[in-house]
Amino acid sequence: MIEFQSISKSYGPVKAIDGLSLKIARGEFVVLIGASGSGKSTMLKMINRMESHDAGKILLDGAEIYSFKVRELRLRMGYAIQSVGLFPHWTVERNIGVVPQMLGWTAARIRERVTTLLQLFDLDPEIYRSRYPHQLSGGQQQRVGVARALAADPDVLLMDEPFGALDPVIRASLQLEMKRVHQASGKTIVRVTHDIDEALLLASKIVLLDQGRVVQVAAPLELLAAPASDFVVDFVGRSDIGIKLLSLxxxxxxxxxxxxxxxxxxxxxxxxxxxxxxxxxxxxxxxxxxxxxxxxxxxxxxxxxxxxxxxxxx
Known part of the structure; x- marks a missing residue:
């Protein structure tokens, strides 16, 4: 589905990504995790060409991403971020339907898709489709933001810490919601977080980064049970690995x-x-x-x- 082949990226003298290679299979929920400056957000943004790479190749379904027009590439990918970015003077329905409208979908098809997505995120369509962003709670806005990213049925959903600014209770609820949505939709999801517990809960595969390099790629249980190095042990929490294992x-x-x-x-x-x-x-x-x-x-x-x-x- 997505493949990084020896990717490098520098900002002046600082190397953000250093010879990174990774394969992401169709339908996987991959979480990129690491300390601040490890390269996880840069890596995510490279997938839809919001950031360019200096060396190597990134493939989407076997084709180099630069073989696609930028608009074509991005329309194949949903993108959800922490700040949500809903249009304040548009209703929920119009916000969710913006990309399908750009693609020329009929009004009836857009309305049906909005209904499906609102139901998927446990928002009553008859109540919420006509509301405006300021009439929603923070958690509801995030749900609508992710629904918008999924509206045109994209191949890939990219998520850059979309729930990072929410309080712990709402965040925990949305994490479970996102896990359910992935199971229901089968979408390929690539998500950035700094929260190891979130990564362990959501991911089918975790990619731990340090200074632009992959330290370990593993399923959550494997990451805890067979850490590749002392760095991994310290990152996941040396003192409570046993408790985290019980959580999985x-x-x-x-x-x-x-x-x-x-x-x-x-x-x-x-x-x-x-x-x-x-x-x-x-x-x-x-x-x-x-x-x-x-x-x-x-x-x-x-x-x-x-x-x-x-x-x-x-």
Whole structure:
């Protein structure tokens, strides 16, 4: 889908990207992460030619990005940023429909697409399509901004820390929303963040950068269970790697196929981290698990969490 081949980029004497190579497959949710100045935003902007590279090639579906006209390339890519950038005097419907309108879609097709996207982001179309940006909360504005980026059904969605300015509660809600949207749409998403917990939650693949170079490319569980270097360990948080590992595994993964016991229960999809907290607060050694339909789904033992969960389960 997208391939970086030995890409380099300098700003005067400063090398922002240094011989970087990377492949992003269709349908992946790739998160670029690293400290400030690591090159992650520069890398993202190179994909739609908001930044140019000095050496190497970037391919989109096997074709070099400079073989496309800029407008053609960018219309194939949705772009969502922290500042949202909604047009203040346009309704939500007109904001979302701006790119489809540029592409010559009919009014009926645009209206149908707006309805679909608002429903996807849990915004009632009949309530929100006629509202203006100032009538929306910060989280709702971000939802509309991402919906606009998806409006013309682009091949790729680029996201540059779109939820960075939001408060933690709204941010957490939108992270889960974005994960659900990716699963529902199957889009290729490339996202920049500085937040390791966000990367672990959302990504199918994490790309950790340092000084314009790739330090490690891995799935979230692999990054924690098999860090490539001390730099990776320190970046993800040396003191709480174990807790982060628990966050990536469900209670169902350690459930014993035992009959239901007296006492409370937890959804089987609960993370092991949440299960540990629940068991500690309730002073329990075991807890029943229930599936999405509310049926019994086994029993989780505290001893199994600490005896089995972790790198060996990868």
């Amino acid at each position: 595994q469900s209670a169902q993964s350690l459930a014993r196929p035992e009959p239901q016991r007296p006492g409370p229960g937890l959804p089987a999809a609960t993370t092991l981290r949440e299960a540990v907290s629940f068991l500690a607060m309730q002073r329990l050694a075991v807890v029943n698990l229930t599936d999405a339909a509310g049926a019994h789904a086994g029993v989780l033992h505290a001893a199994d969490i600490f005896g089995k969960a972790g790198p060996a389960d990868g």
